[in-house]
C-alpha cells in the first residue's frame with residue numbers, strides 16, 4: 281500500500297514534467313513507454329502454447345523502415361524472461377527502485393526495431409498449455425522460436441524485407457546458435473519469399489560450449505587473486521567431475537556438477553555475485569518482477585491480470601536441466617561461415633565472461649580461426665574513452681566491454697548501444713577490412 285502511494289507520487293511528478301496535458305492518472309506505465317506492439321505469438325496449432333513478445337520500433341532510424349534492421353532478444357536462464365532485458369538492460373525504458381519507468385539513454389532500439397521474446401514457452405508471460413510441451417533440448421527451442429519469428433514477421437508487411445539479427449545473453453549462448461542454425465537449415469528448403477532474413481547473431485556473456493567453459497573457473501579466479509592455490513586445486517577437481525560426466529553424457533549429473541563448481545567458487549570468494557566480481561550487491565532484476573506484478577503494467581502489456589509473473593521459471597529450468605552441458609559450438613561453426621557472429625563479454629563476469637568465452641572460441645573448427653586468434657585486439661573508444669577491445673576476422677567479432685559484468689547493457693548502456701549499432705552497421709572498428717572478401721552482402725553499404 282505504502283509503496284503504491286509512493287509510486288503514485290513519483291509518477292505524478294514524472295508525468296507533469298513530460299506530458300503537456302496530464303490526465304492525473306496513476307498509471308505507472310506512461311503512454312510513451314508502451315511498446316509499439318505486444319502480445320502473443322501462437323507456436324502450436326493444436327494447443328494454446330504461445331510466446332509473449334514486446335516490440336519497440338526504431339526511435340530514429342537512418343534508413344527507411346523497410347530496411348531498418350530488426351533485433352530479436354532472447355534472455356538466458358534457462359527459463360528467464362526477456363522482460364529483464366526490456367526493463368532492466370537495453371529496452372527504451374528501465375524500471376527504477378520506486379517502480380516507475382525511466383528513459384534509457386543506451387536503448388538498443390535507437391536505430392533498430394527491437395523484439396523481446398519470452399522464450400521458451402513457460403517463461404515470463406509466455407504460455408505453455410502443458411508442462412510436457414516445454415522444450416527439453418535446443419532443437420525443440422528452435423522449432424518454437426522459428427514459429428514465433430515467422431508469425432511476428434507476418435504481423436506487418438514492413439517487417440518482411442528487414443534484416444534480422446538474433447541476440448541474447450547467458451544461456452541464450454545456446455538459444456542464439458540453435459535458432460540461427462535452424463533458420464539456415466529451413467531457409468535451404470524454403471522459397472525465396474518465405475525465407476527468414478537472417479543477417480547476424482550476437483551473444484553476450486554466453487554459455488555455448490559448457491565442457492570447455494566449466495574448466496576455466498578455478499584458474500580465472502586464482503589469477504584474479506580471489507582464491508589461493510589450495511582452493512584452486514579443490515575447484516579444479518570439481519570441474520573435472522563436471523567434465524567427466526559431460527564426456528560420458530551423464531547430462532543431468534553433469535549439470536549438477538557444474539552448479540557445484542559455481543556454488544563452491546561463490547562460497548570460497550564470498551562475492552555478492554559471480555556475474556560481476558566488483559559488485560557489492562547482486563543485480564536488482566527483481567525490480568522487474570515487482571513492476572510487472574502491478575495490474576496496470578500487465579494491462580499495459582496486454583497480459584491477463586491474473587497471470588503470475590516470475591522473472592525466472594523453475595519449471596522451464598527443470599525441463600532444460602539435462603540440456604545445460606550440451607554444446608552448440610558446431611552450430612556457431614556453421615553460422616560463422618554463412619552469417620556474421622558477434623561475441624561480447626563484460627570484463628567483470630566470472631561465470632560466462634571473457635576467459636570462459638575465449639576458451640571455447642580457441643577450439644572452434646573454422647578455416648578463419650587462426651587468423652581470428654592472431655588478429656590485433658584493437659582499443660575501442662566511445663566518446664574519447666576506452667570502452668573495451670575489439671578483435672575481428674571476417675565474420676567473427678569478439679568484444680570485451682570494460683567496467684561491465686554479466687548484465688552488460690545495465691552496466692554500460694551507452695557503450696553497449698555503440699557496440700551493437702557499430703557491429704550491425706559495420707562501422708568503425710567493426711568494419712570489414714578492405715581485403716576482407718568474405719561474402720557478406722550488406723544492406724547497409726549506403727550508410728557507411
Ligand SMILES: *[C@@H]1O[C@H](CO)[C@@H](O)[C@H](O)[C@H]1NC(C)=O
Nearest residue numbers: 324325326327409410413423
Ligand atoms: C503441440 O501441442 C501438442 C498437444 O499438446 C503436442 O502433442 C505437440 O508436441 C506440440 N507440438 C510442438 C511442436 O510443440
Ligand SMILES: *[C@@H]1O[C@H](CO)[C@@H](O)[C@H](O)[C@H]1NC(C)=O
Nearest residue numbers: 338339340341342343390391
Ligand atoms: C536522429 O538521428 C539523427 C542522425 O544521427 C540526428 O541528427 C538527430 O538529432 C536524431 N533525432 C532525434 C530526435 O534523436
Ligand SMILES: *[C@@H]1O[C@H](CO)[C@@H](O)[C@H](O)[C@H]1NC(C)=O
Nearest residue numbers: 524525526528529530531533
Ligand atoms: C553415468 O551414467 C551411467 C548410466 O546411468 C552410469 O553407469 C555411470 O556410472 C555414470 N558415470 C559417472 C561418471 O557417474
Ligand SMILES: *[C@@H]1O[C@H](CO)[C@@H](O)[C@H](O)[C@H]1NC(C)=O
Nearest residue numbers: 569570571573574575589590
Ligand atoms: C504480486 O502481487 C500480489 C498481489 O498484489 C502479491 O500478493 C504478490 O506477493 C506479488 N508478488 C511478487 C513477486 O511481488
Ligand SMILES: *[C@@H]1O[C@H](CO)[C@@H](O)[C@H](O)[C@H]1NC(C)=O
Nearest residue numbers: 578582583584585586587588
Ligand atoms: C484470465 O485468466 C483467468 C484465470 O486463468 C481466466 O479465468 C480468465 O478468463 C482470463 N481472462 C482473459 C481476459 O483471458
Ligand SMILES: *[C@@H]1O[C@H](CO)[C@@H](O)[C@H](O)[C@H]1NC(C)=O
Nearest residue numbers: 647648674715716717718719
Ligand atoms: C578473395 O577473393 C579473391 C578473388 O576473388 C580470391 O582469389 C581469394 O581466394 C579470396 N580470399 C579469401 C581469403 O577468401
Ligand SMILES: *[C@@H]1O[C@H](CO)[C@@H](O)[C@H](O)[C@H]1NC(C)=O
Nearest residue numbers: 718719720721722723724725
Ligand atoms: C546483394 O543483394 C542485393 C539485393 O538482394 C542484390 O541485388 C545484389 O546482387 C547482391 N550482391 C551480391 C554481391 O551478392
